[in-house]
Amino acid sequence: MLRATGYRWSSLALWLNGDFFDVKGVDELSRLGLRGRACLCSVNLSAYQDSAIALDGEIYNLGDAHGGWRPSTLLGGGLEGVQEKSRMRGLDGSYAFVIMHDGCAVLARDPVGTRPLYVASDGRGNAFATERKALLAADFQGIRPLKPGHVAFADKHGLRELEFYNLPEELRTLRPFTGPSQEIASILLENLRCAVAKMVKGKKVGVLFSGGLDSSIIAKLSSDLGMGPRLVCAGLPTSKDVLRAKRVAEVLGLELHVRELDEGEIEKALPEIARITGRPSPLDVSIATPLYFASMEAKEAGLDRVLVGQGADEAFAGYKRYEKVLEKCGYELLGEELLKDVSQLYEKNLERDYNTYLACSVEPAYPYLDVAVLKCAFMIPVREKLKVDAVGYSRKHILRVVGKMLGLPEYVVSMPKSAIQYGSGVWKVVKRVLKNARLM
Known part of the structure; x- marks a missing residue:
């Protein structure tokens, strides 16, 4: 997956079970012994307690002191908080993001769909990427875009989606x-x-x-x-x-x-x-x-x-x-x-x-x-x-x-x-x- 999108980056960060690793290239991944462990790569990666957010894009009112959003607002409420449509609708931005929390992942895409985000699920588990070619390179089947204004929840039970904003x-x-x-x-x-x-x-x-x-x-x-x-x-x-x-x-x-x-x-x-x-x-x-x-x-x-x-x-x-x-x-x-x-x-x-x-x-x-x-x-x-x-x-x-x-x-x-x-x-x-x- 990383090799398929390597033209987009020269280095990346990995979040593995609560720990950060800096990687300068795909070839260095073998040093970390990632086989069998979940990993997450992103340009903007932030940790909060036992969770992490990978954000592609920008949320303009994140951290706004006047009723806006903070990372702790997204993560502190757990997955249940993200399921509240009113809270998700309050996000103002151009984004695709994933929250990793307690063995689960929550993915979201802005109501217009300015950032691509693809999901797939098979016997190996759940996968997601901003480019279809990354999932194809890993031989995932049933690849589909997460629709704009939707969130997806990925855990051991599979992948399920919820609409939070029907802008059209x-x-x-x-x-x-x-x-x-x-x-x-x-x-x-x-x-x-x-x-x-x-x-x-x-x-x-x-x-x-x-x-x-x-x-x-x-x-x-x-x-x-x-x-x-x-x-x-x-x-x-x-x-x-x-x-x-x-x-x-x-x-x-x-x-x-x-x-x-x-x-x-x-x-x-x-x-x-x-x-x-x-x-x-x-x-x-x-x-x-x-x-x-x-x-x-x-x-x-x-x-x-x-x-x-x-x-x-x-x-x-x-x-x-x-x-x-x-x-x-x-x-x-x-x-x-x-x-x-x-x-x-x-x-x-x-x-x-x-x-x-x-x-x-x-x-x-x-x-x-x-x-x-x-x-x-x-x-x-x-x-x-x-x-x-x-x-x-x-x-x-x-x-x-x-x-x-x-x-x-x-x-x-x-x-x-x-x-x-x-x-x-x-x-x-x-x-x-x-x-x-x-x-x-």
Whole structure:
């Protein structure tokens, strides 16, 4: 299991029956004589009495003195405390974690599913990992993702799951805002500002930047908060994303790190990118490629977290196909389509992108997928997201209003969406290379 994910780390910590061990590489594991003993590896590992927490991600209100959560709150209450839905719903963050306590393990995944987490159970016992390939390497069968908003309990009796937060159902039942666009946009802007503020706190932060609307809003908010974010971009030298990023970064007065790619560099990296994502299709690889090189650029710039615009198109009607949905089905069914797309992000896009970031030792953060932002988004009438007038369609209309309120240039506010594989210029290169390699 560890060898299958070794590209993600150079050292790790092990918690064995209450004791910590530092390990510099997989080959050193044999020195510890782990055969037949349960072990746990993680980037963030904390011990508490006879228990330990492994946390992938961040819980923003952990340790908040004002009614928030502390490690002792999670562990001190034992497994019964974790089963209380109200206590789990109180967690604000982007996370997958496991608590090891008294021969049992409790696993949890945030309501959006921003961090992948897989579980499996067979005659050898229970297993879990943030990557499917780790469990496959250990020949586990029946591997399945732990669903967002669920906890799982693993002990000698097996593996059982419990839902603690059905976010899609809550989003479906929210009462819509009323009032003018400016008023609604002000509420959305404040929620986005709060999301960015907690995600950049105490971190060396960058923004995955194309110069488009979504990333420009995040960059401007980070800058207004005094974080001095560094922008990162990757693509062919004459691609739309690279040229646009340079132009907008200069207007915003922010430092931009660009990884200008050539076809040979892309071709050489494709096998590794396909292995990291576990998805060799041309579309998946072409999306992951600019993310991979931008993440490498972020790491070389000394950044440990990048803010990304994932989720904005799904929550605010950014894709062109939504126009056809509206034409055929109307606003009500378009709203259902947006909810479905947000609900499926964890299995369609987030895992692929997350594995790409982590392979470069860079942690992603998703302001548009913050629970409070999503609640706000689904209280916004769909008509404010996909606007129709005499000129035509205005996708992500309410975000464009937010952009104007932030003082972004008009050409950024009115800019049409460009998918990353096309905007970066990578698509044609990936398509040709994979076709020549007979992988398509």
